[in-house]
Amino acid sequence: MIIIFGRFLSSIVLTIYSYSALSPALYISQPVIRQGEFITVSLTLPKSFKTLDGTFFGRKIKFFKTDTSNKYHALIGADVIAAPGIHPLEVNVNYVDGKSYSSIEMIFVQEGNFRKENLKFGRKSDIEEKVKKRVYNEWVMMQSILASGKERRLWKGEFIYPINGKITSGFGNQRIFDKELQTVHTGVDFRAPIRTPVKSPNNGRVAFAGKLYYCGNTLLIDHGAGLFSQYCHLHSSKAKNGDMVKTGEIVAFSGNSGRTTGPHLHWAIHVNGARVDPMYVKKYSAVVLPRGLAKEAIKQEEPVI
Ligand SMILES: [Zn+2]
CATH class of the missing domain: 2.60.40.10 (Immunoglobulins)
Structure with missing residues (x-):
């Protein structure tokens, strides 16, 4: 060597x-x-x-x-x-x-160099022990799903926006209350009235459709080769676990479930376990490669x- x-x-x-x-x-x-x-x-x-x-x-x-x-x-x-x-x-x-x-x-x-957002109200950090356990178990389950996705690439061509909505909070935004960092935003938020149809941004296979504590009603789409899309706070999912979905297909309806301050769609993307900016994927998927x-x-x- x-x-x-x-x-x-x-x-x-x-x-x-x-x-x-x-x-x-x-x-x-x-x-x-x-x-x-x-x-x-x-x-x-x-x-x-x-x-x-x-x-x-x-x-x-x-x-x-x-x-x-x-x-x-x-x-x-x-x-x-x-x-x-x-x-x-x-x-x-x-x-x-x-x-x-x-x-x-x-x-x-x-x-x-993400944007800083000053919050008017702080987040309660003293969540109950049983909620902590639930959140931890959900995290373990999601990590296991993310690690066991399809090896081969399922996506094809450019990624599309899941809805036509104004972006109300960008990726990576640091939410600060009383000069203390409370949370880092792991996705992009779109303004969306409840029950707005949500499209699949590309081809894939539904890897999870269910309820999570923070994310609420959640849909996780495996685009293959380690690339996943995640939608949070949904009203409901149309696509079921194991379904193969195509670019532009209606897979869910937006909502206000989980921990939210109002109705919106949260879109997150995971690349081999790393949470990355969906806008970056959108831009360079014309892109991927x-x-x-x-x-x-x-x-x-x-x-x-
Ligand atoms: Zn969000």
Whole structure:
């Protein structure tokens, strides 16, 4: 194992890799990422590999293909509260001959510079023990669902808005009361009268339709390869657990369930376990893969024999 620092120092990437022609050469769409954004990692493998996996922030990432070539991609997200600084992205490949190789790239996470909202009233922090337990159990269940989604990509083309509504609170907004940070907004809020039809932003499979303490009536759509949409505070869901849904299909009706201050639709997106900005996904899904990236990747990737 040879450790080389500064291979791409000018672009703030530090590389550690096994000194072998069989080490996967990674192409990273950009070495710097803000909280709430995602980037793409791509690599080409020989046909004879056995397994491919990776981790970022200790969470598994899913690789997907977009064509019949042996090129693989994964979306790497920085959570809304990811610690700014340098974080390792590790990719491991096992070959049929039993040998395995790893590549580690250092990704620089920057602060998201989110908006601050001053609240007129503070949040009660002394929730009952049984509610805490319920919230914790729900969190564990959701993490398990998010980790066990479809490996292959189900989304296709650009993401669309779930409703035509004014955005009343943006992603990452820091809600402050009496100079103290109360909550960080993990999605985008749209103004929506109760029972407004809500569309699926892309193709996917319903991974959860049920009630959660904070989120209220919730619909979670698995778009594959680690990408999920979550709708909160719904009046009701039309789509059921396990349903395959298409872009633009009415899957739910907005409401005011769970912990809310009024009727609205909350749309959140998870990328391999990181909570990212739906507007960023919307913008770059024309995007996912970002347009032009595939071509760039071909130019810059080192061949793997
Ligand atoms: Zn919200």
